Amino acid sequence: MLGQAYARRRLAVPKRDKDRRAFQRRLKTGEVVMPYKGMYIAAAKWESLPYAQRITWALRTVCHTHPGWVLCGPSAAGALGFTTTIKLQRYVHIAVPKRSQAGRHGYVIAHFYKDMPAVKTVDGMRVTAEMDTMMDCGRMLDFEHAMVVCCTGLRLSGLPQHRLREYARGRKRISGIPRARYVAEHADPACENGGEATALAAILEVGACRPRMQATFVSPLSGGEIRADFLWERDDGSLVVGELDGRQKYVDPSMMGQGDSIDVILREKDRETQLNMLRVDVVRFQMEHVRDRGQLRQRLQAAGVPFEPVRRRSPFSGFRCKAY
Template sequence: MPFPRFYIRTALWERLPYAERIMYVLRTASAKDRELTVCGISAAAALGYTSTYYQQRYIHTVARKQSEAGRHGQYIAHYIPNAESIMSNGVRTTNPMRTMFDCARSLDFSTGMTICTMGLRLTGSTVHSLQSYCADMKKKRGLPRARYVAQNVDPACTNGGEAIAYAAGLELGFAKPECQRKFINPIDGNPIFVDFTWTLEDGSLVVGELDGREKYENPAMTGGSDAVAVTLREKERESGITLRGIPVVRFQMSHVRNRLQLEQRLLAAGVPQPNKGMPTPFTGFVCNEY
């Protein structure tokens, strides 16, 4: 029973990746109530913008009447009058732009940034379109947070991990990097795309690379190569950057989660930190959505 009164065979459940576990729950809820429309982080999962399982403790739904809004057991209803909806993966959800807007204003900064990053990438929408959508909204709770996310999101981040690391750097006050900048390898002339690039005051560059286990283990990312071949390929890429006289700082998701370790690495690499300690619309905000 992964959700109250929702049942599935244990052996099947344990074989499912987290993204499919979330979808089983959402599809079951939709089958129980054909009028159900999910919103917020539930809609983001149905649309494929996030698959973080622990954040899906509740099912977030649209309430058409203000009197119906609030928490009802494991359901949280949000008053969204005249909400436009679409079908996605067998679940009725708020439309993509509304989903990104609601996540940006109600979730913590890194999660909102990740969902908006992946949402823009998957829909092909522009940052300007999200900024315009947020600018047109009036008198909504969390509106300054939504506009701040729209101002800073960068769909050039290729996955959720990069988006989280990008957001963490901004929260620590570091300068905004350029994501997925292209360099030419002086050895063979092939292009190299790097995760993050910072430009220093003197015009010199610093490259940041996020390392994750998936890069070395996920067949979709390894191209069928084993971990040793992927590691050697990464070293070859780094050689192409360092031969151009550009230092490379590498960090892992464990460093991103432990902000002090990420800060130490970026400072040691000389990355500028002009916004350290400056308040943002997220300062003091506590997310209660999951």
């Protein structure tokens, strides 16, 4: 049963009682795991799958078991590849046309839609279309995860940022729409990965001015292109670049190009030197600083990054996400 499921990139779903008991015995020994109730996969196989595949394998199984369901919110975002954060998939979110069907039912959270959104099929999964998926995540999720979904969604779908803003402004009388509009206003498809989107959300939350993403400079040595993660211009016209240092580029061979982690570090240092030659200051920060808002604010302020003179209240203030 497991082999047949793997061939279809799904989890095994036993139908007979004796098969369920067999899986439950193996579940107790740790030989298999159960991401959702009644759906099993070998523990070693599950650990070998990247997070993106864990999400799609599990959701594809759900959609195969319940062909009439339409994934929405974080589940649709996972199916579309807009997020690879596994904790967002604690529940399966589906869209329903009747208010009486809404609510939490075990591992499923059903969301009522007065007007059902557009639906598309992606790799065997029925999901809400890209724009509705991003809007729903803006309404349902905390700012950080909503930004990751919307920045990634804009980049992968090729939809322009103004379309998302216009779509959000056109939605009325929907729970959480002020949060979705706030996300649509700040989401940027220039974020190349979830780490940059998370950092952008944190930068805005600490009150720094919105940076320009992926700004380019001309190398004073080779004449080639130098790209910066974040860029600010101070009041006096001077520039400061923000660089997010993630661990992956130092440990993932596919990101090292020709060389090893030492070569990556040396290239980073040389790149920073060239920016300094252009009289551009550089402030580096890591994900641990992004997670600790106090440390991030301190670094940005010490580097002279401009901050908003008057911070407006975020619609996410006091919001408690219940989607995962």
